[in-house]
Amino acid sequence: MNKAKDLWHLIGPILTILIAITAIWYVSAVWLNSAWAYDKAKRANVTISFSEMVSDTMIQQKPLLPSPHQVIKEIYKTTILKKVTSKRSLVWHGWITLSATLLGFMFGTTLGILLAVGIVFSKSMDMSVMPWVITSQTIPILAIAPMIIVVLNAVGVSGLLPKAIISMYLSFFPVVVGMVKGLRAPDKMQLDQMHTWSAPKATSFWKLRLPSSMPYLFASLKIGVAASLVGAIVGELPTGAVAGLGARLLAGSYYGQTIQIWSALICAAILAATLVAIIGIIEKITLRKMGIQL
Amino acid sequence: MIWIIGAIFFWIIFWAINIQLSKIESNKFIKLLVPTLFGFSILILWEGFVRGFDVSPILLPTPTAIAIRFSQSLNILWVDFVQTFIKGALSGYLIGCIAAFITAVAVDKSSFLKRGLLPVGNFVAALPIIGMAPILVMWFGFDWHSKAAVVVVMVFFPMLVNTVAGLNAKDNIQHDLMKTYGANYWQNLLKLSLPSAMPFIFNGLKICTTLALIGAIVAEFFGSPTRGMGFRISTEVGRLSLDMVWAEITVAALAGSAFYGMMALIEKGVTFWHPSQRK
Numbered sequence: 001m002n003k004a005k006d007l008w009h010l011i012g013p014i015l016t017i018l019i020a021i022t023a024i025w026y027v028s029a030v031w032l033n034s035a036w037a038y039d040k041a042k043r044a045n046v047t048i049s050f051s052e053m054v055s056d057t058m059i060q061q062k063p064l065l066p067s068p069h070q071v072i073k074e075i076y077k078t079t080i081l082k083k084v085t086s087k088r089s090l091v092w093h094g095w096i097t098l099s100a101t102l103l104g105f106m107f108g109t110t111l112g113i114l115l116a117v118g119i120v121f122s123k124s125m126d127m128s129v130m131p132w133v134i135t136s137q138t139i140p141i142l143a144i145a146p147m148i149i150v151v152l153n154a155v156g157v158s159g160l161l162p163k164a165i166i167s168m169y170l171s172f173f174p175v176v177v178g179m180v181k182g183l184r185a186p187d188k189m190q191l192d193q194m195h196t197w198s199a200p201k202a203t204s205f206w207k208l209r210l211p212s213s214m215p216y217l218f219a220s221l222k223i224g225v226a227a228s229l230v231g232a233i234v235g236e237l238p239t240g241a242v243a244g245l246g247a248r249l250l251a252g253s254y255y256g257q258t259i260q261i262w263s264a265l266i267c268a269a270i271l272a273a274t275l276v277a278i279i280g281i282i283e284k285i286t287l288r289k290m291g292i293q294l
Numbered sequence: 295m296i297w298i299i300g301a302i303f304f305w306i307i308f309w310a311i312n313i314q315l316s317k318i319e320s321n322k323f324i325k326l327l328v329p330t331l332f333g334f335s336i337l338i339l340w341e342g343f344v345r346g347f348d349v350s351p352i353l354l355p356t357p358t359a360i361a362i363r364f365s366q367s368l369n370i371l372w373v374d375f376v377q378t379f380i381k382g383a384l385s386g387y388l389i390g391c392i393a394a395f396i397t398a399v400a401v402d403k404s405s406f407l408k409r410g411l412l413p414v415g416n417f418v419a420a421l422p423i424i425g426m427a428p429i430l431v432m433w434f435g436f437d438w439h440s441k442a443a444v445v446v447v448m449v450f451f452p453m454l455v456n457t458v459a460g461l462n463a464k465d466n467i468q469h470d471l472m473k474t475y476g477a478n479y480w481q482n483l484l485k486l487s488l489p490s491a492m493p494f495i496f497n498g499l500k501i502c503t504t505l506a507l508i509g510a511i512v513a514e515f516f517g518s519p520t521r522g523m524g525f526r527i528s529t530e531v532g533r534l535s536l537d538m539v540w541a542e543i544t545v546a547a548l549a550g551s552a553f554y555g556m557m558a559l560i561e562k563g564v565t566f567w568h569p570s571q572r573k
Contacts, residue, residue: 013410021414032433064433124309124316127325128332137504139547146515146531147539151353230422237515246425253428253516265425272421 025068032064033057066259074263090267096244098271100160100232104167105225111168112175112224113217119176120183120209121201133176141169145234163235163244170231171224178220182213211290218283225275233268245271301342308335355537363537364544370526371545378523379549381438382510386445391502394450395495398457399483412458419451427513436517444513449502456501460494461487493568496561503553507546 030053037056041048048056058067066074075090082089115133119126145166152162186208194204236246245264252261308331315328337357343349344356351359364371401407427444434440464486472482514524523542530538 009409013406013408014413015410016406017410017414124313124328127316127328128312129329131329132333135547135551139543139550141508144527144539144543146528147536147543150531150534151536154353226421230424233422233425234512237512249425249428250516253432256432258429258432261425261428265422265429268425269421273417 022068025065029063029065029067030054030057033060036060036064062256063258066262070259071262071266074259075266078263079267090245090248090263093243093245093248093264094267094271097229097232097236097246097268100163100235100244101167101225101228101271101275103160104164104231105171105228107164107168108171108224108228109175109221112172112220113179115172115176116179116183117205119180130180133173136169137173141166141231145231145237149235163232166235167228167231170227174220174223174227175217178216178223179213182216183209185209185212185216214287214290215283218279218286221279221283222276225279226272229268229272229275295346297342297346301339301346304338304342305335308332308338352534352536355540359537360540360544364541367538367541371541373521374523374526374542375545375549377438377519377521378441378510378514379507382441382513382522383445383506385438386442386510387449387502387506389442390446390449390506391453391499393446394453394498395457398454398461401458402461402487408458408462412455415451415455415458419455423448423451424509424512427509428516431513431516436519438522441510441513441518441522445506445509448505448509452501452505453498456494456498457491460491460498463494464490492565493561496557496565500554500557500561503557504550507550507553511546 034053034057037048037053037060040056041053057063058070060066063070078088078090082091115129119130148166149162152158152165183205190208190212191204194208199207232244233246233249236242236244237250245268248264249261252258252264312328312331315324315331318324341356341358344354355363401411424444426447430443430447431440434443468486468490469482472486477485511522511524511527514522515528518525523546526542527539530536530542
């Protein structure tokens with residue numbers, strides 16, 4: 001009994017908010033699409049009742065705001081019913097985006113960790129590089145995504161890599177900041193203890209600094225992977241809508257296919273949530289193995 | 295060849311200076327000087343390598359070429375800046391942050407809503423919201439209104455999550471003290487909750503400065519009038535005049551850094567009491 005109550009305490013508010021969002025979505029769909037429904041009826045010289053209008057707003061081909069069930073139907077149609085290799089399959093497009101995301105995420109994480117190690121061990125690097133790492137994020141990299149893609153295309157690099165580079169730029173920052181914090185997390189006493197054992201710098205890095213930075217690393221990885229996905233999606237925009245979730249967004253916006261835009265958007269959201277959740281699971285397992293209580 | 299060797303030579307000199315500088319007692323001036331020297335040495339390296347390897351200006355223009363283009367097209371850059379930053383990003387930023395702030399204060403009263411909104415808000419803040427851009431451009435037209443709308447959507451959730459977390463940050467003891475004084479809701483809000491939430495609120499405000507600029511620029515890729523930073527970048531990339539693109543990027547970087555720096559300065563003034571701001 002008590003357990004059910006606890007569960008409700010946790011899930012209840014979230015469910016309420018989600019239901020409220022769905023309700024708002026439906027109401028706005030009716031409101032936004034009603035103009036077109038009335039317009040259609042006027043041209044056909046018929047007057048429609050309110051209920052007829054509402055039912056029409058739910059089934060329009062190119063609605064201003066598609067209703068949730070239309071989007072779900074479209075997602076079902078383009079994932080389950082289509083073959084995975086088909087160019088209309090969202091799974092295919094999602095995979096292309098996902099592979100660029102993961103590659104960029106890997107690059108970004110590696111670069112971030114290397115920079116963080118350098119910053120922690122070299123004071124001159126800390127003083128000269130760290131301010132630029134922070135400044136680098138005030139530059140709207142997404143804005144220069146088209147240039148990176150076009151330039152790399154011109155030198156013969158195309159496909160996955162340019163997108164991955166944009167993802168890398170977005171994901172290395174949280175990793176650097178988190179890892180610098182994490183590698184500096186051991187307090188003076190622990191460092192002194194290592195010193196007492198006359199441990200060399202490398203040993204105190206592997207046995208003290210690195211383990212204690214793990215919680216920080218995972219927190220940054222979660223932010224980094226979400227940022228990577230955004231980078232990959234935006235990286236797909238200037239390639240002329242060939243493939244990927246970003247391309248679906250752009251093609252949808254060219255041809256006014258709102259249902260297609262929304263389904264690509266929801267798929268991206270599901271992808272982001274899954275990636276963050278996977279990292280969360282890895283974090284739990286790793287930290288438990290290391291004996292860190294959560 | 296002389297360019298490359300010269301560039302590397304300068305790089306090593308600057309790096310040696312920086313190592314020496316970081317060893318001596320650091321004061322404010324040195325803290326500013328070291329990164330400046332580092333940035334400057336990167337520019338020299340860039341210039342030297344592009345000249346030395348004879349890289350085509352279509353691929354990567356030299357910093358000097360960009361600087362020349364920048365000074366020649368101040369007019370265009372200013373028009374784009376006004377269109378994208380002042381009209382699009384800034385108005386969206388203000389609307390989004392104020393709306394999120396009001397929502398957070400309203401939600402703070404109910405722990406039920408808070409427990410529901412925080413996870414959902416955190417989730418939405420991690421989503422690729424920039425994908426909403428084509429939809430919003432469709433709804434609000436090509437001019438700056440749609441860009442502001444994209445910015446509003448982008449900054450709303452990070453700001454909301456930070457403000458709600460901030461309003462939760464007060465100590466129970468402080469809360470009890472306010473109760474002992476018989477403080478009413480507004481006194482409680484204005485004198486305890488809001489001041490103690492300020493570090494979190496400014497954290498949100500700072501994160502949102504970058505998001506606002508990104509949102510406004512990327513939204514222009516989906517349709518814009520014939521001005522604006524995003525419009526200029528995408529068309530000039532098409533015309534392969536990359537020095538103009540880099541000039542535009544310089545504007546974006548300067549605007550972004552100035553925006554962020556301004557927020558950080560205001561934060562310093564408002565949250566002078568916080569441990570992270572103390573000297």
